[in-house]
Amino acid sequence: xxxxxxxxxxxxxxxxxxxxxxxxxxxxxxxxxxxxxxxxxxxxxxxxxxxxxxxxxxxxxxxxxxxxxxxxxxxxxxxxxxxxxxxxxxxxxxxxxxxxxxxxxxxxxxxxxxxxxxxxxxxxxxxxxxxxxxxxxxxxxxxxxxxxxxxxxxxxxxxxxxxxxxxxxxxxxxxxxxxxxxxxxxxxxxxxxxxxxxxxxxxxxxxxxxxxxxxxxxxxxxxxxxxxxxxxxxxxxxxxxxxxxxxxxxxxxxxxxxxxxxxxxxxxxxxxxxxxxxxxxxxxxxxxxxxxxxxxxxxxxxxxxxxxxxxxxxxxxxxxxxxxxxxxxxxxxxxxxxxxxxxxxxxxxxxxxxxxxxxxxxxxxxxxxxxxxxxxxxxxxxxxxxxxxxxxxxxxxxxxxxxxxxxxxxxxxxxxxxxxxxxxxxxxxxxxxxxxxxxxxxxxxxxxxxxxxxxxxxxxxxx
Amino acid sequence: xxxxxxxxxxxxxxxxxxxxxxxxxxxxxxxxxxxxxxxxxxxxxxxxxxxxxxxxxxxxxxxxxxxxxxxxxxxxxxxxxxxxxxxxxxxxxxxxxxxxxxxxxxxxxxxxxxxxxxxxxxxxxxxxxxxxxxxxxxxxxxxxxxxxxxxxxxxxxxxxxxxxxxxxxxxxxxxxxxxxxxxxxxxxxxxxxxxxxxxxxxxxxxxxxxxxxxxxxxxxxxxxxxxxxxxxxxxxxxxxxxxxxxxxxxxxxxxxxxxxxxxxxxxxxxxxxxxxxxxxxxxxxxxxxxxxxxxxxxxxxxxxxxxxxxxxxxxxxxxxxxxxxxxxxxxxxxxxxxxxxxxxxxxxxxxxxxxxxxxxxxxxxxxxxxxxxxxxxxxxxxxxxxxxxxxxxxxxxxxxxxxxxxxxxxxxxxxxxxxxxxxxxxxxxxxxxxxxxxxxxxxxxxxxxxxxxxxxxxxxxxx
Numbered sequence: 011x012x013x014x015x016x017x018x019x020x021x022x023x024x025x026x027x028x029x030x031x032x033x034x035x036x037x038x039x040x041x042x043x044x045x046x047x048x049x050x051x052x053x054x055x056x057x058x059x060x061x062x063x064x065x066x067x068x069x070x071x072x073x074x075x076x077x078x079x080x081x082x083x084x085x086x087x088x089x090x091x092x093x094x095x096x097x098x099x100x101x102x103x104x105x106x107x108x109x110x111x112x113x114x115x116x117x118x119x120x121x122x123x124x125x126x127x128x129x130x131x132x133x134x135x136x137x138x139x140x141x142x143x144x145x146x147x148x149x150x151x152x153x154x155x156x157x158x159x160x161x162x163x164x165x166x167x168x169x170x171x172x173x174x175x176x177x178x179x180x181x182x183x184x185x186x187x188x189x190x191x192x193x194x195x196x197x198x199x200x201x202x203x204x205x206x207x208x209x210x211x212x213x214x215x216x217x218x219x220x221x222x223x224x225x226x227x228x229x230x231x232x233x234x235x236x237x238x239x240x241x242x243x244x245x246x247x248x249x250x251x252x253x254x255x256x257x258x259x260x261x262x263x264x265x266x267x268x269x270x271x272x273x274x275x276x277x278x279x280x281x282x283x284x285x286x287x288x289x290x291x292x293x294x295x296x297x298x299x300x301x302x303x304x305x306x307x308x309x310x311x312x313x314x315x316x317x318x319x320x321x322x323x324x325x326x327x328x329x330x331x332x333x334x335x336x337x338x339x340x341x342x343x344x345x346x347x348x349x350x351x352x353x354x355x356x357x358x359x360x361x362x363x364x365x366x367x368x369x370x371x372x373x374x375x376x377x378x379x380x381x382x383x384x385x386x387x388x389x390x391x392x393x394x395x396x397x398x399x400x401x402x403x404x405x406x407x408x409x410x411x412x413x414x415x416x417x418x419x420x421x422x423x424x425x426x427x428x429x430x431x432x433x434x435x436x437x438x439x440x441x442x443x444x445x446x447x448x449x450x451x452x453x454x455x456x457x458x459x460x461x462x463x464x465x466x467x468x469x470x471x472x473x
Numbered sequence: 474x475x476x477x478x479x480x481x482x483x484x485x486x487x488x489x490x491x492x493x494x495x496x497x498x499x500x501x502x503x504x505x506x507x508x509x510x511x512x513x514x515x516x517x518x519x520x521x522x523x524x525x526x527x528x529x530x531x532x533x534x535x536x537x538x539x540x541x542x543x544x545x546x547x548x549x550x551x552x553x554x555x556x557x558x559x560x561x562x563x564x565x566x567x568x569x570x571x572x573x574x575x576x577x578x579x580x581x582x583x584x585x586x587x588x589x590x591x592x593x594x595x596x597x598x599x600x601x602x603x604x605x606x607x608x609x610x611x612x613x614x615x616x617x618x619x620x621x622x623x624x625x626x627x628x629x630x631x632x633x634x635x636x637x638x639x640x641x642x643x644x645x646x647x648x649x650x651x652x653x654x655x656x657x658x659x660x661x662x663x664x665x666x667x668x669x670x671x672x673x674x675x676x677x678x679x680x681x682x683x684x685x686x687x688x689x690x691x692x693x694x695x696x697x698x699x700x701x702x703x704x705x706x707x708x709x710x711x712x713x714x715x716x717x718x719x720x721x722x723x724x725x726x727x728x729x730x731x732x733x734x735x736x737x738x739x740x741x742x743x744x745x746x747x748x749x750x751x752x753x754x755x756x757x758x759x760x761x762x763x764x765x766x767x768x769x770x771x772x773x774x775x776x777x778x779x780x781x782x783x784x785x786x787x788x789x790x791x792x793x794x795x796x797x798x799x800x801x802x803x804x805x806x807x808x809x810x811x812x813x814x815x816x817x818x819x820x821x822x823x824x825x826x827x828x829x830x831x832x833x834x835x836x837x838x839x840x841x842x843x844x845x846x847x848x849x850x851x852x853x854x855x856x857x858x859x860x861x862x863x864x865x866x867x868x869x870x871x872x873x874x875x876x877x878x879x880x881x882x883x884x885x886x887x888x889x890x891x892x893x894x895x896x897x898x899x900x901x902x903x904x905x906x907x908x909x910x911x912x913x914x915x916x917x918x919x920x921x922x923x924x925x926x927x928x929x930x931x932x933x934x935x936x
């Protein structure tokens with residue numbers, strides 16, 4: 011491999027190649043579940059350099075692990091332990107290249123940090139609506155590769171729906187320039203759709219043209235206690251009937267989440283007393299004035315009979331409500347290991363899913379605590395399980411818990427990965443829950459784009 | 474072929490197979506440019522029957538031309554003249570199978586007529602937003618296969634964005650069931666995206682799960698004279714800044730369109746006198762009351778300095794404005810042959826495109842009349858050209874006109890087909906204006922899904 015590394019060093023500048031202990035931070039995933047090793051980390055500065063690196067890898071048969079902010083929750087961006095793969099980090103290709111306010115588009119390099127893209131849009135009086143916890147560190151390439159979702163999907167869609175064009179370096183080292191900024195383009199197969207959500211297994215996304223929206227000036231936020239998930243779904247449809255797509259977020263939070271927050275994050279404001287069994291965090295956004303929109307939300311909640319609704323009276327209070335929602339994962343981390351699931355079902359199936367899955371878990375583990383929360387408006391729940399009995403080994407229950415949860419998801423026509431992708435974590439489950447015909451078609455497509463199987467091996471597929 | 478037809482008759486009921494003169498209506502496209510011939514028309518009643526017919530064709534090497542409402546504007550659904558292909562009509566699979574109001578989804582057979590799908594959604598107090606001239610006769614399968622667009626794309630997206638799940642009979646005769654109703658599902662490659670927009674070249678779409686939206690109760694419509702296309706783009710962004718995504722349609726109409734309407738459709742109401750050089754038809758929709766929304770639109774137009782804005786005072790007047798827009802193609806038909814283009818460019822490039830393309834056409838043909846209109850909000854124009862000198866042969870100028878228009882589209886980073894697809898009409902242009910790498914990737918995908926090349930041959934690709 012010395013020849014390979016020499017050639018790599020020749021292709022890139024001094025800061026372009028990391029080896030040895032400098033690769034450590036790139037080899038461990040965010041959840042610290044996958045400790046890999048790498049031949050080196052390549053840090054190209056341009057699409058041409060990416061292409062040169064990929065060509066070099068193709069010549070030497072070296073596997074490539076594309077990496078953005080290394081924030082995958084499924085081990086999608088870290089290499090295996092063999093140390094034979096090259097990590098291709100896009101972190102130095104982090105520029106916002108163009109904001110086209112007339113076309114409502116933004117063109118960015120794949121290594122651009124999500125928060126920087128949001129800020130560049132805002133500076134042009136536009137909204138880039140993708141938003142989730144890792145916004146400050148995740149990068150657009152990774153967000154695209156996992157078709158990431160977040161809190162605004164209800165109104166604006168996933169990364170897929172926010173993408174108009176891509177540039178991709180193929181496994182052959184060729185650069186495919188599909189950097190179009192068109193909302194209508196029916197000229198053959200829509201190739202970009204294959205790369206979005208393919209988790210780096212088909213090519214390396216290097217640049218993207220993304221959609222922008224008018225920047226809302228008014229926000230209204232409420233925390234609303236509801237009796238149960240059925241009432242939450244009814245409230246969602248009632249609010250939408252009244253104010254349409256001004257509903258941008260609709261997040262479900264269960265009582266155990268509030269309890270955990272009170273215990274592990276006592277310094278946060280805890281507005282409910284007593285705690286409700288269930289609550290939703292509703293956010294509306296629109297042009298105009300926040301007070302007007304808040305009054306409108308108050309009226310709708312009143313008409314819908316929501317007696318226990320807390321309306322944010324200003325942006326600070328709204329932020330406090332959101333901090334509660336956003337701190338649930340942190341509270342879980344502090345509590346200890348939990349077995350996490352990022353699942354979706356049709357929205358109307360959420361109540362039945364929660365009922366049945368909860369029941370089955372209680373039967374199997376009478377000390378199971380279920381931390382269920384998330385994007386009810388999209389049918390996407392983060393459904394996490396821990397046991398109060400801490401004597402069991404780390405993750406020892408995971409296979410059984412997963413079986414219960416994913417079987418229940420399948421029974422309710424759902425998906426075992428809503429917004430985090432498959433990575434390493436769920437590839438065995440994918441093989442089980444996707445039908446063989448689909449898997450066979452996927453593998454044939456993989457074969458077309460990456461016949462030598464050098465692109466992010468060991469991710470998505472089990473072989 | 475007698476054996477083939479015998480077997481086909483055996484698979485389907487008496488009304489399931491048409492031959493001879495009964496196939497005539499299926500063999501001629503809507504614009505009467507492509508007169509084909511067919512071995513027979515198969516009219517299956519279920520996905521299982523479709524699969525059986527496809528398996529039969531695969532065994533006999535018979536080409537399949539899937540057909541919905543036969544409303545393709547590019548000859549995408551009619552067979553070639555050889556008479557060797559089977560037309561597979563989905564017209565008897567026309568049922569709306571389920572409306573799930575909680576999940577905001579509708580499940581339909583591919584032969585369902587768009588207007589019936591809209592009506593079924595409306596009956597459940599929901600909106601299915603796809604809308605265009607052929608709504609009363611086109612079918613969902615064809616709309617999906619061409620990723621059709623229409624007047625509400627600005628707010629709701631194309632058919633692609635409205636699709637959550639598909640069932641497809643593959644060229645092998647296998648049935649792929651991807652009928653999911655999920656807004657978030659990141660479990661490997663998104664196969665449905667390949668079929669949407671593939672114009673029947675990869676498989677036969679048999680069922681679909683589509684997105685529904687809250688049904689707007691308020692509409693506001695205005696016809697607004699503007700100085701030029703630049704002013705139209707400014708107005709679009711100004712109105713969006715004020716009322717956000719309540720802007721559902723934003724249609725551009727040029728003076729020659731109004732002149733043609735006055736001449737060929739004199740019984741329509743003609744509200745402008747004198748005629749403006751350019752106008753836009755703006756529609757807002759929302760919950761609440763139409764009067765309130767109309768007042769809001771009036772205020773925005775006033776603030777934007779639009780002195781010549783006609784506001785619809787009621788739904789009848791709004792319909793009159795829309796009838797003008799919708800009758801432009803009919804007025805053209807009555808005037809005679811025109812050379813049509815369905816193109817898109819980034820919205821901000823529309824003014825420059827119109828300027829330069831118009832200039833070049835006038836240089837080439839000093840009697841050229843340009844009928845430019847369409848979905849400015851999406852960057853999609855219907856850009857049609859006719860000559861006042863009627864002595865030239867039918868379509869004789871077409872190659873030269875196409876070259877001028879499509880080169881200008883390419884210069885402005887646009888697409889030669891925005892919402893109508895490629896079909897037979899544009900496949901030579903596709904080969905010219907898509908780059909070879911893209912075409913090669915498309916062909917490899919085609920090879921994966923249809924190795925025997927029996928699915929809709931002669932469409933999209935030139936070989």
